[in-house]
Structures are given as structure tokens and as C-alpha cells.
Amino acid sequence: MESSIEQKIEEGNKQEIDLAPLLDVVFILLIFFIVTTVFVRETGVDVDKPTAISTKQLERSVLLIAITDRKEVIYGGTNIGIKGVRATLMQATRNQMRPLIIQADKTVPTELLVNVLDQAKLAGIENVSIATVNK
Structure with missing residues (x-):
């Protein structure tokens, strides 16, 4: 049977990065760029070409x-x-x-x-x- 100290050491080595906040930031940036994008309309003259x-x-x-x-x-x-x-x-x-x-x-x-x-x-x-x- 493992002691409680050994068990805590093993649990301490299993560190993981939580990706949820990172994904939230990425989606917020994506929405920001989509909303603020200016679509340039090509200037020109409508000509009915032969x-x-x-x-x-x-x-x-x-x-x-x-x-x-x-x-x-x-x-x-x-x-x-x-x-x-x-x-x-x-x-x-x-x-x-x-x-x-x-x-x-x-x-x-x-x-x-x-x-x-x-x-x-x-x-x-x-x-x-x-x-x-x-x-």
C-alpha cells in the first residue's frame, strides 16, 4: 500500500494545461476579425462588352x-x-x-x-x- 506522500508526489507530476481559456481567446479573436473586416468593393464601370x-x-x-x-x-x-x-x-x-x-x-x-x-x-x-x- 502506498503512503499518502507517495500518492501526492505522483499526482503532482501529472500537470496538464487547460486549453479551454485558450480556445475562448482564439474564438473571440476570430469573431473580432470577422466583424471588423472591411470588404473592399472593386471600383469600376459596368460595361456590356461584346x-x-x-x-x-x-x-x-x-x-x-x-x-x-x-x-x-x-x-x-x-x-x-x-x-x-x-x-x-x-x-x-x-x-x-x-x-x-x-x-x-x-x-x-x-x-x-x-x-x-x-x-x-x-x-x-x-x-x-x-x-x-x-x-
Whole structure:
């Protein structure tokens, strides 16, 4: 039969960490980050793009210009108009030449699209594409 001293020594060696408070803290932090997270909505213009069979994925370092059905020319969320295209693109490509993608609504007059293309060429941009939706 074991003495009470030996029994206390054996019980003293069986130390365990209580994980319940740790889990409480983890769940509280998780709830805090979920509640305080700000979801960023991508800014842009809704454009009903024409369809095409040969489409490619968009590269990361491209310039985007949108032409809306209301004949607005948008760059970076700002209406720059046809007169602001050349200056805006020259400033955007001052340090590095990047390709331009034009997102034109399918109801946009061809004349407006050609004018934007002309202004891009006058700004020195050689790689210009028109965004489409895959058929």
C-alpha cells in the first residue's frame, strides 16, 4: 500500500494545461476579425462588352479605359472624356510602357471607339486591345 506522500508526489507530476481559456481567446479573436473586416468593393464601370471567340485573361499591369453606353470615357473611376485620353495615358506610361485595354460597351458608336484608339496611339501606346466576353 502506498503512503499518502507517495500518492501526492505522483499526482503532482501529472500537470496538464487547460486549453479551454485558450480556445475562448482564439474564438473571440476570430469573431473580432470577422466583424471588423472591411470588404473592399472593386471600383469600376459596368460595361456590356461584346462577345468574341478568341479571348485572353487580363494581365496585371495593364491600363484600363472604359467607354460606357452614355458615351463617357472613364479611367480610374473618373470621367476623363475623349479630350483627356491622350494626356492621361501619357502620364500613366511616363515611367513604363504598358498595354492598354479598352472596355467599350457594345452599343458605343464606332466613331467614339476609333477616337479613343487614335488618342492612345498619339500618346505612344502601341499595344491596344478591346475587351470582349468569351462566347
